Amino acid sequence: MGARTVNHQGTPGVVWLVGRSRRHVGNARRALAPYHDVDTFAGGRDVLARLARGIRPTIMAIDGRMPRRAAAAIVASVREVWDNDAFPLLVISETEREQDIAGWLAAGVNDCLTRPFGAVELVSRVSALMRLQRLYEQLVRERIERDVQDTLRRFRTIADALPHILWMCRGDGAVEYYNSRWSSYTGGGVSLLRLGWARVLHPEDVPRFMSRWDECRRTGEDFDIEARLRRHDGAYRWHLHRARAIRYAGARAITRWIGTCTDVDDLKRAEAEAAALVGGAPLGIGLLDRDLRWRRVNEALAAMSGLPREALVGRGVEEVAPELQAVLEPLCRAVLSSGEPLVNHEIAGGTPAAPHAERHYLVNGYPVRIGDEIIGLAALILDITERKRAERRAEEASRLKDEFLATMSHELRTPLNAILGWATMMSRGLVPEGRRAHAIAVIERNARAQAQLIEDLLDISRITSGELRLETTPVAPLSIVESSLDVVQPAAEAKKIRLERALDRRALTVMADPDRLRQIVLNLLTNAVKFTREGGEIRTSLRRAGRSVEIAVEDNGQGISRDFLPYVFERFRQADASTTREHGGLGLGLAIARHLVELHGGTIEARSEGEGRGATFLVRLPLVASRLDEQGARPAEPSREPPPTVVRADLAGLRVVVVEDDVDACEMLGSALAQCRAHVELAVGAAQGLELVRRLRPDLLLADIAMPGEDGYALIRSVRALSPEDGGKTAAIAVTACAGEEDRARALGAGFDLHVAKPVDLSQLLALVGRIAVRAQMLEER
Template sequence: MAHPRAASIRASGPDAPLPGIMKSQASEAPREGTEPMRHNAFDRYASAVLFAGGALLVKLLLAPLLEEPGPFLLFLGAVAAAAWRGGVGPGLLAAALAAVASHVFFLAPLASPADESLRLGLFVLESVTVAVLAGLGNRPPRPALDPERDRMEAGLRSAAAEMRAVLDSALDAVVGMSAEGAITFWNPRAETIFGWSAAEALGRDLAELILPPTDRENHRRGLQRFLGTGNWPILGQRIEARGLRRDRSHFPLEMSVTARREAGSWAFTAFMADITERKRAEERLRHQLAFTSAITGHLGEGVFAVDRDGRLTFANPAAERMLGFPESELRGRPLGELLQRRAGSEPTPDDLLGRVLAAGTTVHLDGDALLKADGSTLPVAHTCSPIVTGSEVVGAVLVFHDVTERKQMEERRQQLLVREQGAREEAENANRMKDEFLAMLSHELRTPLSAIAGWAHILREGGLEPGEAARAIEVIDRNARVQGQLISDILDVSRIISGKLRLEKKPVTAAAVVEAALDTVRPSAEAKKVRLEATLDPGAGHVLADPDRLQQVVWNLLSNAIKFTPEQGLVSVRLARQGRQVEIVVRDSGDGISPEFLPYVFERFRQADSSTSRPHGGLGLGLAIVRHLVEAHGGTVVADSAGKGQGSTFTVRLSRHSVTGEHAARTAAPAAEAAPVPSLDRLRVLVVDDDPDTRGMMETVLSQRGAHVTAAASAAEALACVEKETPDVLLSDIGMPGMDGYALIRELRERPQARDIPAAALTAYAHADDRGQAIAAGYQRHVAKPVEPAELVAVVASLAGRA
């Protein structure tokens, strides 16, 4: 059923009334028989100003008391009064003044300038219409061909046409509504949005036509509240609501509503926009943002977004976690405060970002760092890419990841490389030193061998004078001892390296050890014409030491000093007590030690001069053995020299050891006389050795002492000899082809007639482990080759019980 007012507002098309002027068109008509007041022009226009000013004054006074949403009602009265009194011209002046005053003082702010302009335009149109109608209505009838009236009427029609053109071409739907809720205006855009033509919509209830059923009651309550109280919150606001199309589909719309008074009643105009596409775009954007947020939130890499000013606008959780900053502290912060380029890197962070923003190119960098919340830095590799909207670069995104582990691996790799290079250099040096050592060893071994072989050949030829023969024997003996010492040094170094050097410590008198070493080296010093001086403190006391090894230390130091001291030089040794230590100082006036070589003087195989033209022989092992033996005794040894040609000083310090008086007297007392040479008369001795020279030497030495010697070249031959006759003593080599010395003694210990034969292992296997193995196999003694004839006789006598 049509609305009650439908009969008066059914018009549509170009003749349909415009919202806001329909009531004026229906109620205003010229009044016949009324004579207009005629005044001069000044009075007529002055009265127009007064009418407009009076209306403004009244509205200003009543504004605090009224809640009228429309500012135009009193001004329309002023326009009508000015036109009625003065005609069309003063009415138009009053309309212009009212429009300016309304815009400045009363016009309610709308959500957009377009709404404000439209509302003001409607008022101007209404004012012009009122002014024209009032002015013309108060004038006597004029001839039909009155040019002035024709122009005014044409202007009015033109203004109305322009306003309709504006409304018809508006992008928003413009819908008029009466106080009863009926549609009074419906522009073409409304037809497009809602699907109803103007003819179908005009006069229909707005809520029923274009609002969903669930929203209609709210609309009606709001309208009634406004009519009763003048308060409707949606007026003058841009709000979002739901619309209903002709096909009953719902869609989102955005609208603003204005209210005005017309002929004592309220009228409303709504501006509506279909925001379906915008909502879809917003939804797509929300989905995209959620998708992007999910991706960046689960990324292991940190992500920054920066604007064109280089300030952070976004940081993902990984960035917060890696740097320790919450996003609130990162947002708005300049990237240049966080990104630290490598020292000397170009460009700077600001230049880098500027290059990305200006050129729109992606930059990949490594080796930079980001500042962390605790003040430390995080090494990162990062990619900086532009953010492009259309053709404009609006910012940049920085994706970075922690390269701490990679940097540490690189550092470790570099350290390993340095160590590898160092190890390679050490290995090369070791190989070089090994080659030099082998060359020296060959030289040091061949030199005495040459003397031994030469003089032995001369002796074999015969024809030497007794004095020359004695000299030949002395040379052979001396060079044999030199070779023995070389071999001993090499074996000692081998034991030191393998950790198998054993010390048999006991309390010994320090002075006695030094004196024994002096006696050993004195012939060498005299032969070289080097003075040997000794200052020994008898009260120096005792040390807990292996006497043989401690004597070896002092002998090595003295031999070294004599070797490097020229003729008429001086070598001195001083023994003194220094607090709770015993100090042994060996000083010489010889070649000295250069400052460059001094730190390496105790290293194995090191010699200040290892060239083939060096003036002194040796393997460079003596001082290394000294240091190890001293340290094995819990002492220290240091070397000092003022330089080449300034001599050298070696100082050994050992802890003193307290002993009882009886033991002190026993260890300090020298032997009263030399022990007599034991007799081996009628002893049966079995000698087993695969080397015929060694076997022959032992047979000769023992025979000269009265022993009856049987010689065997192998273990099998020895077993056969024992079967024929049980010897009193057995001397056997260890390393022999077929059955070795260990197997031989074990076999003999299994035979009843040979189970108790005293036996000694005479072998070149001279390590402590070799001694233990020999004893465990069944030997009573272990003697290392080479062996002195006197020692050989003493061993046999000891085994036979004649020592």
């Protein structure tokens, strides 16, 4: 076919002619062929087959000479697949009846051409329908284009208004679109993004980001990752990067990705700060939803539960702490329903972390709201178990203190009662001559008992303040044990208690303070005698045990209950602190003994099978090198237990000045010295005492320390400032109730020659004064 004529008939198109009459179809073909491509079909089957393959004409003309049902079937089948807008249908009809034409138009036919007609009319009618179709399609395209442009404008407006970076790329990752937020944030255009994510991401995040992006492009999975994105000023901020794949319906291949980059830097910093505050907090912090399931928890709360944080999230209260559910759940429900906070509510129970131990918690709960809606509960839980234990310990300590004060009051008042009673009776002449010696012995015995109580209290005070000091030397413990047994022998015989000894008499040596070691042994023996019933037995042993010396005191007496045994060495503890207790004392002896043993580097242990089955106390002290054993340790001095009567020293000619602000104490010392034929002058203050020293130049000065106005320290400094001719070299003894080691050191440092603690042991004091008298006599003879 030659070139088609292009004239007023319009642009060539494709015409399908459908009909069974070869003559009519041939005439129509010849008329249209010069202007259009014409295909002919004898029936509807071939037409529908070609349409099914996606091939369609510009116009289809159907010959009405075909059986009407066949022509109508073709029209119906075509319009079932292709609507009226797809291409026009022209029916060549044999009748002009309006009813027939209306039927065709209703079935989807665009126009009817009635025979007879000429070739020009056919071509004109076909061309007119083509022009109308093309005009319609143009209008549709223009409308679509306008709609697309409007949609794109709206999309860009919305996209640019978003606080996020929005981008699109092809399935291979090549970027096609970005919104204005990209440019304003990065300072670059699409060219920057086309260089690759590696150019805009933090170098540390690139491997992780690209690995996940490549994986998602391969699998089509949703892309979600946090990574730092560089800002135009070079700063990096955390962004949440998300992308979703776009596919054609029914297709597997990804045509595009649409993605966003959301700035979450402030959120991450806030979360990090909150996590630092909450995570490092010593109290458990968590967020519960309305179903009482944990949504967030910190490490402290996880530790309380005994479960990892990850295991807690999503679990309910009943799963995490079933033992606490009964009390905790109603409290939380009340907060959620009322909106009122729960403040400082104490609960107790077990958790998986400690299922068999009751723990105590302080719970606070605050409603979490969005507007007026309560969406959950913020819980703050503090483990106060140790605090509760400390409170119980404090209560116990307070109870023990009260018991101790009551006991101390009793123990101090009891000897005072005997002292005051007998002293009053004697002063009023109510004691017969034959009973006076007994009364004096009772007063002396109770005074010594009271002095021992005070000494124990002072030892406890020194222990508590860390002021108790030892003066150690190599000591043979054998002599100390034996002398201590001699001291308690009379008390044991009075109760018909048999004292057995199993003492290793080899040369065993320990580094010890002899007085304190004797105090340890005496405490144990005195306790054994006190708690052993009449006719009982006490066995004392001394032996070498490896590199230690072991001293054991075992009795068959009252014993120690299993409940009290762990506390037997604690201060102020007594197995029986009631008013009906059988044995007296302050309960300090064993506490002092333990501390003294530990100061010597040793250990002390108590054993008992229970009440009524006796007790054993074991003291172990480090044994010193055998070289010292061979050389011989310094034997312990004999017991300082005072004799029952006062030593009557001969102090004839000794000049003594006594300075004491307490008149009774001053007269007592003066009287005792005068009984020994000393010449005594009494002064009731430091100023008067200094004047007497200047005037008399005595052989000895006895002075108290604590006095009103000037104390004993000031007095001795003033005396030592005098010339020898005025008494500056006078021997001086401090007689004071300031009895600590520091007090002794301070007195000697101030200028005193000796320090004697009150209450004064007259035998000891007179013996010291006697030695000074001998020295004074020797100086005179020279």
